[in-house]
Amino acid sequence: MATSNSRTLARLMLFPSVVLLLAWMLVPLCMTLYFSFLDYNLLTPGNNAFIGFLNYEFFLTDPAFFASFFNTILLVGGVLLITLGGGIGLAILLDQAIWGRNYVRIMVLAPFFVMPTVSALVWKNMLMNPVNGLFAHFATWLGMSPIDFFAQIPLLSIIIIVSWQWLPFAALILLTSIQSLDREQLDAADLDGAGPFSKFYYIVLPHLSRAITAVILIETIFLLSIFAEILVTTSGGPGYESTNITYLIYTQSLLQFDVGGGSAGGIVAVIIANIVAIFLMRLIGKNLED
Amino acid sequence: MGSINLKQVTKDFGDVSVIKPIDLAIKDGEFIVFVGPSGCGKSTLLRMIAGLEDTTSGNIEIDGQDATDTPPAKRGLAMVFQSYALYPHMSVRNNIAFPLKRAKVSKAEIEKKIASVTKTLNLSDYLDRKPGQLSGGQRQRVAIGRAIVRQPSAFLFDEPLSNLDASLRVNMRLEISELHKTLATTMIYVTHDQVEAMTMADRIAVFNAGIIEQVGSPLELYNTPVNKFVAGFIGSPKMNFIDIEPTATDATCCLGIRPEHITISTTSGTWPGKVGVIEHLGSETFLHVHVEGKATFTVKAGGDCPYVYGDNIYLSAVENKMLHFDAAGLTLSQ
């Protein structure tokens, strides 16, 4: 199937979908790029003058930008840490021959199917509410004063909620990887005198490295653009304490009607995402090669 | 150092009994081969000796000490697996060093042992490669090296050659036999290939469906098998069986005659037959002869066999080489 005829035909037939995909991606990107150089505010319609890099200057020198930049890093890093640590633990547990493990696996996967807005609302109103939440009841039952999660530790609260959503994903990927481990290697390690910790560190963990890399790459892409959980719970507050880049762009362009500024922020976000992607691929991408 | 005693050992998986009560005394320094068809429980018994499977009932003694509940690492045995079970993320050096590091052997000592083992096994040039970059034969050597460095009191091999191609298999067979002569350590070797068993073993234990049918030296099993199963399993090509009617004075239900104990004549003999497929191996020839009213006989003849497909010939058994089996398959003494 590799004659020059069939290759030409393949290219011809791929052509329309490639063009469509390119247009789908390029048109919004180019429009955003174009808007980012305009003085384009919906409250003052009409002039839309070209103002060069002024939008970028405003966005990048805004103290809110630095706050939200670090919040983004903390959010992504924190969730990765929790989901990987918890995911490895869960995967090892689910790999054991426990009674009814098929049902347990389905239950563990459940949070992933709940919409972000819904799960954030459930956490906000049922669990973390300082008056009626379960955590508050539990704290008073223990004789402690309840924590007002979204006022005192807003970013950590969001990290907890997002981790809860992504834990099943990590656990599932890692579980399939653990199941592909050759059991004879573990038997051999048993005979070689390796205890449970040595077996985990020298055999299971290296075997998981590919899956861990995949989880980091996929989760990072999605976690850079966390939005619904913030909107529903803290609205980025108090102050900018739980605002990430995505949420900052939303406040800029939609709450302040500043299309130009928001577009500049969007382009900055695209650049940051690409830097992170290159950085990650350099750092751990070699794990994916054979 | 290295005697292993199995006393009424059994193994059940759920309510399936995989190993029926087995008694076996393995002497120090012996090369014993467990041979039997696939699924008869050889690997299971080997893993029980290694401590990787629990023993349902009975006792395993190693060097006179009861080791039935001893964890694998404390039994002083080393195992070579069918899949080699090398650690894929570690270099050859680290694979071989792994058991030593776990045993907290000093760095200098480890270096010394690795050097001597890799020299014995011709692995010195590959020390820094990963298992994935080695050929099947080299991986096999690394697995053996990892077993040797621990200086175990016995080696357990589970079909170690079954993933190698035929010519490499013959080489490795010799190397393992050679290794046994130099180390003089007990070796238990599992295989389903009776040629491996015959060529390597001091003693062979023939397994069938979770029991040991017979234990003995290769020639004992070849010359005096206790029953039809052993007679049919040992020897290549397989023994020919001829069903006969028992008489009032003779309980023989079945005669067994090996291909090499049949003579061919063009004029007269016990069984007239027609030559079928002929397999020329150069040094010898196997003829498949269709005997009227009986089965097809396999006959071994010399390298320059004059017969061709379709020839009519007569077969007769060499005197005193025929085995007699009773209705239960047990060998009758003449």
Ligand SMILES: Nc1ncnc2c1ncn2[C@@H]1O[C@H](COP(=O)(O)OP(=O)(O)O)[C@@H](O)[C@H]1O
């Ligand atoms: N973990 C297990 N659970 C249930 N049955 C098993 C298990 N391991 C082996 N068996 C069964 O025990 C029998 C013997 O297996 P095995 O010892 O591997 O045979 P062999 O090595 O002689 O080919 C087989 O019928 C196999 O299906």
Ligand SMILES: [Mg+2]
């Ligand atoms: Mg087996």
